[in-house]
Amino acid sequence: MSMVQHAPPDGGQPFGGTHPGGGAYDAQRGPAGPARPVNPQRATRWVWSLVGAIVAGVAVAGLARCFVGSAAGLWVDELAFVGSERGRDQLEPISHVVLSVVSVPFLVVAMIAVVAIALARRRWGDAARAVIVVVGANLFTQVFKKMVERPDLAGMPSLDNSLPSGHTTVAASVSAVALLVAPRAARPFVAILGGAYTAATAVATMSLGWHRPSDVIAAIAVVTAWTLLIMVPGSGRRADGFPGSPGRVAASLVLGGVAIGGIAVGVVTLLTTLAGVDLAATYTEARDAFDGAGLLLAYGGSAAAVVGCAAASAWAQLLARR
Template identity: 45%
Template structure:
């Protein structure tokens, strides 16, 4: 807060002693600090990430649905899910049972409630639009926009890209990530990413989806989440904790420092690089000479699972960094 120290006349004290050398006393007037301003550069980066996610979604469809080699790898992964399915399904089925209308309502309601408690009125609307928009996008793309040509021998079913279950799990997790206070976001990113990855792998175990379906769903959520970050208004910015505010009401340096976010995002990106590299290497071998040292369907299944883990890690790492950056007021 700003302090107005303009001097005003003052009555003499009892005994004729004035309030100051010139007969005046300072009067303190408190004025509110200037409103926070958004960081334009961070918002531009978030918009670029949203566009790149759309491109990645299109490339996933183009490579794994509209090419013979891509469909072949995806189908091998679908067949490979039969290995150990009986025991793995006992773990996967309860994870998939969580995804329901009730789960969406409770998840979105919790995100909105957190935003409202924090008095982020526009953010409360944005997280609802995020979940609704992401899931609507998935259903429209899957049923009305994208088609699956029969490039392999026989009919291999209708288009299943993107995965609806993965979109629900990821979008609700991202909504909570965007709505929670700054200090809690690294924890929410880890928990939300873990739950989303478990859902994505579970739909592979149950042979409900191919790996490309799950990866595409993650890119849908990444695009919507980055778009929300790019449109963060001044009213949704983070406020510095009271202990970091100076007497004037301006935050001291380091008030918005979040080293935990950088550590979590860095670990997620490192894990994504390892998983993505192994997955890509397996796919190259499968589409090349086909020798991987293990049965081709097992190799494709493992590669698909690694791709899901890598895409999940990238999605939550980027959205954690974007949210922390776009929610930080400009100095």
């Protein structure tokens, strides 16, 4: 049946027409008001999430290839690992406190807590995404670790592959899902706190000699990839507010500054250490070629890179979460 507009007897607005104010008009309900403005970033959020997930995934493969599969990477990683012995006695008590909470029960309790928060807020999708991130990232870390073989090289101690770090994956995944289910107003604070917790856990594993720098950076990248990838399906829905709140801008500046600064220090340290490595030397000769200051620089610079990567991960997730 065709729809025909008829003018009312008094010559007013046609039934079913347009209200003079610009909105839709209904004969029974009256004017609906002007059209609601659409957030222009709604259409691009999924692109940010997808590109970030791809970059993080490539980083995991690249770290394994460069720092486990190549002689130069193995040497640099090993020298930073040896450098972690410097000051270990002073940092050991703090490191044990940080790592004492990282366990399977802690992961389960944290996952139950974030799911409960999401359900209380009626965010059913966020609850499902939190479970996928925690389970997926931690299972992937364990499987990937078994798939990568660490070669024996020039007298270097023969050890099983430890990339990615399981402890760092747990901490980073808990931080990620906390941000995922947090109310919008709390996200800037949660992002900074989560980045700090991830960085503290990662550096603690290094300071105790449990992991090398590449192990913990790879773990951060694993969680980042899973988190951003799982955000893609929900990134097309309307954002729950515009992104320019003062708290969010401040958090972005802090996280971005730490990320850029830390990674820059790490890159400079990497190049400096690599320039001093003799790939033809034996393990003992290569180690003795670096004095205490050189080893401390390798460790300190890599720790700065780890802090920068943790900040970059939290920064990317905050921007993708809107």
